[in-house]
Amino acid sequence: MDFLTNDKLLISGAAGMIGSNMAQTAMMMRLTPNITLYDPYAPALEGVFEEMMHCGFEGFNLTFTSDVEEAFKGAKYIVSSGGAARKAGMTREDLLKGNAQIAEDFGKNVRKYCPDVNFVVVIFNPADITGLITLLYSGLKPTQVATLAALDSTRLRSELSKKFKISPDSVVNARTYGGHGEQMAVFASTTTVNGKPLTEIIGTEMLPQNDWEELRTRVVQGGANIIKLRGRSSFQSPSYLSIEMIAAAMGGKPFTWPAGTYVNDDRFKNIMMAMETVIDKSGIHYKEVKGTPEEEAELERSYKHLCDMRKEVIDLGIMPPIADWKELNPNM
Amino acid sequence: MDFLTNDKLLISGAAGMIGSNMAQTAMMMRLTPNITLYDPYAPALEGVFEEMMHCGFEGFNLTFTSDVEEAFKGAKYIVSSGGAARKAGMTREDLLKGNAQIAEDFGKNVRKYCPDVNFVVVIFNPADITGLITLLYSGLKPTQVATLAALDSTRLRSELSKKFKISPDSVVNARTYGGHGEQMAVFASTTTVNGKPLTEIIGTEMLPQNDWEELRTRVVQGGANIIKLRGRSSFQSPSYLSIEMIAAAMGGKPFTWPAGTYVNDDRFKNIMMAMETVIDKSGIHYKEVKGTPEEEAELERSYKHLCDMRKEVIDLGIMPPIADWKELNPNM
Numbered sequence: 210m211d212f213l214t215n216d217k218l219l220i221s222g223a224a225g226m227i228g229s230n231m232a233q234t235a236m237m238m239r240l241t242p243n244i245t246l247y248d249p250y251a252p253a254l255e256g257v258f259e260e261m262m263h264c265g266f267e268g269f270n271l272t273f274t275s276d277v278e279e280a281f282k283g284a285k286y287i288v289s290s291g292g293a294a295r296k297a298g299m300t301r302e303d304l305l306k307g308n309a310q311i312a313e314d315f316g317k318n319v320r321k322y323c324p325d326v327n328f329v330v331v332i333f334n335p336a337d338i339t340g341l342i343t344l345l346y347s348g349l350k351p352t353q354v355a356t357l358a359a360l361d362s363t364r365l366r367s368e369l370s371k372k373f374k375i376s377p378d379s380v381v382n383a384r385t386y387g388g389h390g391e392q393m394a395v396f397a398s399t400t401t402v403n404g405k406p407l408t409e410i411i412g413t414e415m416l417p418q419n420d421w422e423e424l425r426t427r428v429v430q431g432g433a434n435i436i437k438l439r440g441r442s443s444f445q446s447p448s449y450l451s452i453e454m455i456a457a458a459m460g461g462k463p464f465t466w467p468a469g470t471y472v473n474d475d476r477f478k479n480i481m482m483a484m485e486t487v488i489d490k491s492g493i494h495y496k497e498v499k500g501t502p503e504e505e506a507e508l509e510r511s512y513k514h515l516c517d518m519r520k521e522v523i524d525l526g527i528m529p530p531i532a533d534w535k536e537l538n539p540n541m
Numbered sequence: 542m543d544f545l546t547n548d549k550l551l552i553s554g555a556a557g558m559i560g561s562n563m564a565q566t567a568m569m570m571r572l573t574p575n576i577t578l579y580d581p582y583a584p585a586l587e588g589v590f591e592e593m594m595h596c597g598f599e600g601f602n603l604t605f606t607s608d609v610e611e612a613f614k615g616a617k618y619i620v621s622s623g624g625a626a627r628k629a630g631m632t633r634e635d636l637l638k639g640n641a642q643i644a645e646d647f648g649k650n651v652r653k654y655c656p657d658v659n660f661v662v663v664i665f666n667p668a669d670i671t672g673l674i675t676l677l678y679s680g681l682k683p684t685q686v687a688t689l690a691a692l693d694s695t696r697l698r699s700e701l702s703k704k705f706k707i708s709p710d711s712v713v714n715a716r717t718y719g720g721h722g723e724q725m726a727v728f729a730s731t732t733t734v735n736g737k738p739l740t741e742i743i744g745t746e747m748l749p750q751n752d753w754e755e756l757r758t759r760v761v762q763g764g765a766n767i768i769k770l771r772g773r774s775s776f777q778s779p780s781y782l783s784i785e786m787i788a789a790a791m792g793g794k795p796f797t798w799p800a801g802t803y804v805n806d807d808r809f810k811n812i813m814m815a816m817e818t819v820i821d822k823s824g825i826h827y828k829e830v831k832g833t834p835e836e837e838a839e840l841e842r843s844y845k846h847l848c849d850m851r852k853e854v855i856d857l858g859i860m861p862p863i864a865d866w867k868e869l870n871p872n873m
Contacts, residue, residue, distance in 0.1 A: 230565075233777050237569055256770030262699035263692055263763065263778035265798060267710055360595055367594035378599055431595065438588030445565050446595035466597060 212268070213459040216327070217243045219284035221315065222291025223273070224248035226441070227332070229257040230448035231288055236266050240286075240456055246273040247280035248291070281322035286459060288451050289315055289343075292333025297436050304334050305518065309527045312339035316346025324348065328458035328492060331469075332357040332451045336389050338518050340469050341481040342528060350540040352492030355458075356469030358483035359450045360443070361385035361393050363466065364431035368424050369402055372416065379403045385428065386467060386483045386498050387511025393483070394508040395425045398500050408501070457488040464488040470495045471541065479531050479541070480515050544600070545791040548659070549575045551616035553647065554623025555605070556580035558773070559664070561589040562780035563620055568598050572618075572788055578605040579612035580623070613654035618791060620783050621647055621675075624665025629768050636666050637850065641859045644671035648678025656680065660790035660824060663801075664689040664783045668721050670850050672801050673813040674860060682872040684824030687790075688801030690815035691782045692775070693717035693725050695798065696763035700756050701734055704748065711735045717760065718799060718815045718830050719843025725815070726839040727757045730832050740833070789820040796820040802827045803873065809844050811863050811873070812851065 218235060222228040223246035232246055246261075248254040258273040274280050281287075292308040311333065319326055329349065331340040340356035347354065366383035370376065381401045387394040400407040411421045427434065435443040450466070457464035467483040470493045484495035498508060522528050534541050550567060554560040555578035564578055578593075580586040590605040606612050613619075624640040643665070651658055661681065663672040672688035679686065698715035702708065713733045719726040732739040743753045759766065767775040782798070789796035799815040802825045816827035830840060854860050866873050 229777065230562075233562075233781065234565075234569070237566070237781075252770045253772065256767050257777075259699065259763070259767060259770065260775060260777040262702070262709060263695045263775070264781045265691065265695040265698065265709075265778075270708065359597065363595045363597040366597065367591065370594070376602065377594060377597075431591070435588050435591060438584045438591065440585065443592060443595070445561065445589075445592040446597075449565065449569075449596045 212239050212241050213456060213461050214241045214285075215243060216241055216285035216459070217245060217283050218455065219245050219247060219280055219287045221247045221280070221287060221289040222333070223257055224250045224253035225290060226444035227290040227448045229260070230444055231290065231452050232257060232261055233264070234449055234452040235455070236261060236264070236269060236271070238452060238456055239268075240452070240459055240461075242269050244269065244271050245280055245284070246271070247275070247277075249275055251275045277318055278322055281318045284323040285325070285327045286329075286455050287319065287323070287326060288330040288332065288455050290332050290448070290451070291315065292339065305338065305521065306525065308333050308335070308339050309342055309522050309525065312342035313346050313527055316343040319343070319347040319349065327353065328455065329354045330357065330451050330454045330458075331355070332447055334389070335518060337469050337481045337515050338522055341471070341519065342522065344471055344481065345528060345534060345538050345541065348538045348540070350492070351471035351473075352494065354471065355454060355486070355488060355493040356389065356481060357447055357451050357454070358385075358389040358469045359466030360446055361389060361395075361428060361431070361467075361483070363446065363450070364428045365395060365400070368427050369400070369407070372420070372424060373402060375403060384467060384485070386485070387508050388482055388515045389469060390514070391429055392511045392514035393429060394504060394511045395428050396500050396504050397421070398504060454488055458490065458492065460490040468493055473541070477512050479534065480512060480519065482512065482515055544571050544573050545788060545793050546573045546617075547575060548573055548617035548791070549577060549615050550787065551577050551579060551612055551619045551655075553579045553612070553619060553621035554665070555589055556582045556585035557622060558776035559622040559780045561592070562776055563622065563784050564589060564593055565596070566781055566784040567787070568593060568596070568601060568603070570784060570788055571600075572784070572791055572793075574601050576601065576603050577612055577616070578603070579607070579609075581607055583607045609650055610654055613650050616655040617657070617659045618661075618787050619651065619655070619658060620662040620664070620787050622664050622780070622783070623647065624671065637670065637853065638857065640665050640667070640671050641674055641854050641857065644674035645678050645859055648675040651675070651679040651681065659685065660787065661686045662689065662783050662786045662790075663687070664779055666721070667850060669801050669813045669847050670854055673803070673851065674854065676803055676813065677860060677866060677870050677873065680870045680872070682824070683803035683805075684826065686803065687786060687818070687820060687825040688721065688813060689779055689783050689786070690717075690721040690801045691786075691796075691798030692778055693721060693727075693760060693763070693799075693815070695778065695782070697727060697732070697760045700759050701732070701739070704752070704756060705734060707735060716799060716817070718817070719840050720814055720847045721801060722846070723761055724843045724846035725761060726836060726843045727760055728832050728836050729753070730836060786820055790822065790824065792822040800825055805873070811866065812844060812847050814844065814847055
């Protein structure tokens with residue numbers, strides 16, 4: 210049948226709201242017939258499996274397991290939402306400790322059971338850090354691990370669309386870079402609105418500076434707003450976008466929203482963060498980000514914030530000092 | 542772009558778990574660019590709209606409203622999950638009273654604001670009754686209103702697949718008919734398992750009579766089992782299947798799982814229930830159901846149970862006596 214690949218896709222954390230949506234999304238997109246759902250919480254996992262069976266999909270070999278070895282063995286693509294959920298009032302950073310530990314285990318499982326995996330998408334927060342830890346412990350190449358960051362850019366697109374009462378399609382190349390946390394760098398200079406550069410609109414009657422600042426705040430707090438409105442953490446958009454990332458890595462339509470990627474160049478060292486990226490069958494690749502001096506400064510601040518979080522995790526003993534990373538993963 | 546139609550699709554009850562999944566499913570399937578999300582509960586509805594915007598879909602004119610007139614006006618296709626949710630321990634029938642009233646309002650809104658609608662799918666329980674009430678008050682033709690019933694047949698397929706440890710694709714034509722409640726008629730004579738008639742397998746070593754009875758019970762209690770496992774009512778499979786029904790009515794792949802349809806023939810009078818149906822661009826059409834004498838008797842019992850529920854609703858004053866239906870809807 211019409212699948213992108215026959216390789217095994219592992220959805221880790223499949224019992225949760227995001228994971229179960231990823232399962233449905235992956236099946237609807239017909240990525241591969243061979244999908245395995247993994248979650249340590251067996252009853253809800255079985256419930257998700259049942260729901261997928263009740264959809265009546267055709268052509269699938271869908272399995273579920275709470276056994277780590279069975280889940281990871283032979284996986285060629287993995288998407289993991291398997292962290293603790295963000296609760297109302299929590300920042301993404303509050304989740305740091307618990308999820309850093311989960312990421313370490315996740316990376317080690319990849320190394321142990323499926324070192325030949327092609328591509329891994331990590332989406333549990335703070336994703337920049339959990340993705341970095343996963344990369345470190347998995348031993349994979351930087352091109353093989355990506356984190357979800359697109360959500361910030363799509364939120365910028367959405368806010369501009371609502372502000373100007375135009376189709377989101379008329380907002381082109383909306384971009385945020387750096388951390389996928391409250392210290393993200395919201396760019397304006399990359400974006401056009403109805404063909405007009407956003408930077409030419411900001412500060413005019415169409416979008417006074419103050420309105421733009423408020424709009425940026427809504428972008429940054431987009432996740433918190435969903436919690437306020439729905440009484441639950443955002444789950445449909447992160448799962449949909451992360452499955453689009455996996456689809457691109459499988460050879461589907463390239464994914465061109467910013468994604469979190471490992472960056473280690475003259476400017477940003479040993480960090481995972483959102484850059485201008487493309488995900489395709491060869492993995493994730495990034496280009497340098499260019500913005501106005503103010504935007505560049507904001508990106509630097511976002512980078513420094515991530516460096517602080519990285520230090521926190523190193524101080525917690527979850528990651529070794531950077532100097533020792535190459536021992537764990539020579540690809541870094 | 543690649544849409545099935547440009548007609549307006551209204552998703553009623555879009556703020557809930559089923560409705561929000563229907564929104565995502567409809568957008569992923571690219572049914573139509575013109576989708577309106579309606580729900581009386583405005584905050585969660587806005588949250589769902591935001592989530593859909595954050596998916597970054599292209600080519601859509603997605604709107605949301607809590608205003609009935611704005612929602613229904615001009616709708617050509619409607620899917621409604623807009624009832625109260627079933628809680629643990631509740632039977633579908635417990636929901637009868639509240640949801641019957643909601644169905645009456647729903648039907649009246651259709652008649653008032655979008656009498657030119659093409660097709661309506663009703664999925665809130667007890668769907669056989671809410672669908673019947675919707676048809677009555679909407680004034681639509683029986684070919685234009687269908688209810689979700691497929692879930693029982695896909696559950697039978699799933700249970701047989703698990704029992705024999707074979708692909709669900711090797712279970713062909715699994716069917717339940719009659720009510721979409723605990724009085725459904727689970728058929729065996731329509732089904733083949735690996736090419737072999739299920740009726741030839743029941744009572745053999747492969748599937749002793751007692752195992753078959755247990756399996757039937759699991760099918761009937763499939764929804765309750767999801768609540769037990771996930772701690773919430775099934776939402777992914779009902780929403781996915783109902784959007785497949787809408788897609789078929791829009792001219793997509795015909796929907797051939799059983800659906801609830803208005804039946805008024807020599808055998809079954811003035812009732813809505815699952816029959817052997819096809820949904821395509823011309824609406825929903827049914828064929829007579831044929832089974833073993835035992836199956837036919839079970840279907841009769843299911844029909845009688847629905848008649849009892851219908852009587853209950855008539856006694857409640859929500860529907861007039863059958864003799865007066867034609868005044869409300871000459872198509873019935």
